[in-house]
Amino acid sequence: MSDFKWFFVVFIVLGVVWFVTGGPERPSSKNPFIHEPAPLGEGTTYTKSGFWSMFQFPFASKTNNNSTQTTNTDEKMAEEAIEEKKAVSNAIDESSAKNESPYKDIAQLVKASATQKNPDREYLQITISSKSASSVIIDNWKIRSAITGNQVSFGKASYLPRMGAVNTEYTIKANPGDKITITTGKSPIGSSFRLNKCTGFLEQYQNFYPTLPRICPRPKDEIPPEYAYATGPNAFNDQCIDFIERIGVCSINTRDIPLNMQPQCVDFITKQINYNACITKHSNDPDFYDDEWRVFLKRDSELWKDRREVIELIDENGFVVDSISY
Structure with missing residues (x-):
């Protein structure tokens, strides 16, 4: 019985000493290791929130350096792409804000032979300024009569037509100094096309207006x-x-x-x-392509009046690029 009393007294004394020296707030109570072991796995770190934190977040946090680097690269590329897009569309945005076409003073509409009754001989021309800083992409542009309301879309042609084949037409990319002849009627070869040093052959058995250069x-x-x-x-x-x-x-x-x-x-x-x-x-050949395009609207009758007419050239955004009146 006396032994039990001594054991009880010793237990109480140890408890008092433990409490006086810090009790549950002692570092050794928060971290059971004498030296913190090295993290397991690459890139992991242990938290130092104490014993109870293991019940709140039982897994070691991980930092993925490769993921961070990839994200930064993607963000940089996205920013560069945005800036590049802004640079390309700056002129268009500025012109749209002013309610005018960015091609104003770059693409000019010319009367040419608009007063002809025969649709195969009725044509207008568009000239691209040689001072233009870049090519002009002509896609879904329109020519419209402000008097009659007649209008027609255009913007595609074959870059290199072949005889005896079906020629695919693509969006026209007109270079500075180019001329686009737009004929109301149908193409003698079945498609619109860009002229080259060989297209004079096409004139031998078909009639083009104006005639194709024989070069x-x-x-x-x-x-x-x-x-x-x-x-x-x-x-x-x-x-x-x-x-x-x-x-x-x-x-x-x-x-x-x-x-x-x-x-x-x-x-x-x-x-x-x-x-x-x-x-x-x-x-x-470096000089193979000519600076002229022939576009055919495939109409069976004339589009433009022979007098008291106003014709407008409209870009893909609906803005007037140029107009003529006669």
């Missing part, structure tokens, strides 16, 4: 050097070269070829002097 390479200049300036069985003889020199510029041969003509010469005349062969050979 094709001369047939004799298309003779490969190994045929024109060589000797032997494959070289073109005088009869062949004389015949080729008489073929007109931008023209397919229509004359009878002599029966005794060299086979290789006949092959050249029939297969290499035509529109498709021309674009195949020259489409990569």
Whole structure:
């Protein structure tokens, strides 16, 4: 019994000492480790909120450095994209705020042959200022009569039409100095198109208004050097070269070829002097494309009055770019 009393006295004394030295507020009570162990796993840290915090948030917090870096990069790229978009659309936004087209004074409408009754000969022209700082994207623009209300949309053409094929039309990108001829009628080749150094061939069997420039390479200049300036069985003889020199510029041969003509010469005349062969050979030339577009509105009757008319050029946002009256 006396032993139990002594045990009870010792227990009370230890309790008093524990309370006097800090009790539950002692660091050792909050953290059971003598030295805090190293975090388990890369990038984790332990909290120092005490014992009870383990019931509130039992997992170690983790910081993902890669995620932060990716987020910062994405934000930077997004900011750059926004700034780039702002730079491109600045002129449009400013002009929209002023209720005017950003293409005003850049694209000019010209009367040309608007008074013609025949839709195939009735055409207007748009000229892009050579002083323009950039190309003009013509997409869903309109030409409208302020008098009759007649209007029509345009803005697509084939960049490189081919004969004997269905030509896809794309949005027109007009460069500074370009001219766009807009004909009311239908295209003789079935599509609108951009002119190039070979399109003069198209004029041989179709009628264009205005006529297409005939600026094709001369047939004799298309003779490969190994045929024109060589000797032997494959070289073109005088009869062949004389015949080729008489073929007109931008023209397919229509004359009878002599029966005794060299086979290789006949092959050249029939297969290499035509529109498709021309674009195949020259489409990569730096001067291949011309600065004119031909757009056809595919109408069967005239659109514009021959007198007392006001015609407006409207951009894709509905703003007047230019107008003419006569």
